[in-house]
Structures are given as C-alpha cells and as structure tokens.
Amino acid sequence: DAMGMNMVSKGVQNVLDYLQNDFPDMDVISISGNYCSDKKPAAVNWIEGRGKSVVCEAIIKDQVVKKVxxxxxxxxxxxxxxxNLAGSAVAGSLGGFNAHASNIVSAVFIATGQDPAQNVESSHCITMMEAVNDG
Incomplete structure (x- = not known):
C-alpha cells in the first residue's frame, strides 16, 4: 500500500513542464516546498496525521512481567x-512518546520492500501502560 510520493512528484514535474511552455520566464526552484515533511519529524504529522493510523493493545500477565x-x-x-512520557516531553519530542515503535515499522518495511526511511513518521505515537486485573 504505497503512499505514492514519487508519482506525485512526477505529476507535479509534468505540470511544471507544461506551465513552463506558457510562462518561459517562470523559475522553478523546487518540486516540493517541504511542507510534506517527507521522511522528517514534523509537528504537522503529529497534528494532522500521515499515512495509516494504528491502535494496538496487549495484556501481559503479571507472572510474564516478573519472569521475562x-x-x-x-x-x-x-x-x-x-x-516514555515525561522524558520525551522534557526532550521536546515531536510526538515520539513511545518505546521505539518505529523499529517494528522499519522491520515490516524492509521485509515487504518499502522504504525504511519512512519510519520517521511512524515514530509519532504514544506508548501507554496501566495495571489491570490486580497486576
């Protein structure tokens, strides 16, 4: 499920080439203004989201926590x-209040032939924990 950034760039380049014919004095300085923040940590991704959103939940039994x-x-x-929460906030984290969730995404990207550099956006998440069922 590719996000299509390369195709968007190619499409924009084609539009710019077309416009260049009608406006020969036009100076094209870049295809992207970098608001896309592709492969970079950015507040816009934390606020508006980027790509897929996932919620995971697990219950780890008390005896497993003790033994393992x-x-x-x-x-x-x-x-x-x-x-993960206070330490990341003190460090000025841009939504990376987690225990390296992007490592999991990188492994999946590598295994499926996706661009592992996109893992930056996948670090925008929160790891939450609470004790349940008396343990």
Missing part, C-alpha cells in the same frame, strides 16, 4: 510514565 522482564507491573508502569 525481571520486574513488576507497577515498576514497569512507572518507568513508562517517567521515561
């Missing part, structure tokens, strides 16, 4: 608040 992650649910929830 060697910690407790309350400690993990607190770490998420301090690191």
């Amino acid at each position: 992650l060697k910690t407790t649910v309350p400690a993990l929830v607190e770490l998420n608040m301090i690191k």
Whole structure:
C-alpha cells in the first residue's frame, strides 16, 4: 500500500513542464516546498496525521512481567510514565512518546520492500501502560 510520493512528484514535474511552455520566464526552484515533511519529524504529522493510523493493545500477565522482564507491573508502569512520557516531553519530542515503535515499522518495511526511511513518521505515537486485573 504505497503512499505514492514519487508519482506525485512526477505529476507535479509534468505540470511544471507544461506551465513552463506558457510562462518561459517562470523559475522553478523546487518540486516540493517541504511542507510534506517527507521522511522528517514534523509537528504537522503529529497534528494532522500521515499515512495509516494504528491502535494496538496487549495484556501481559503479571507472572510474564516478573519472569521475562525481571520486574513488576507497577515498576514497569512507572518507568513508562517517567521515561516514555515525561522524558520525551522534557526532550521536546515531536510526538515520539513511545518505546521505539518505529523499529517494528522499519522491520515490516524492509521485509515487504518499502522504504525504511519512512519510519520517521511512524515514530509519532504514544506508548501507554496501566495495571489491570490486580497486576
């Protein structure tokens, strides 16, 4: 499900070539004004969104957190608040309040022949955690 940025650029170039015939004094300095913010972190992507939106949810049992992650649910929830939310805010993050979600997207892009440089937009997400069911 490609986003078609290359085709948009080719289309714009064709329109500019056509206009150049009628307006020979026209100076074309760039095909893109960079508002698209392609492959760059930008507030516009956080505010308006870009590409697909995904919501994922998982419940990890208390015993799995203890055995595999060697910690407790309350400690993990607190770490998420301090690191992913507060730490990212202090750093001035542009919507990257998460635990490296873009790594997953990069792996999928590489496996499916997509452009892994597009993972920048995929880092605009929030990792939320809460203890449920007493653990």
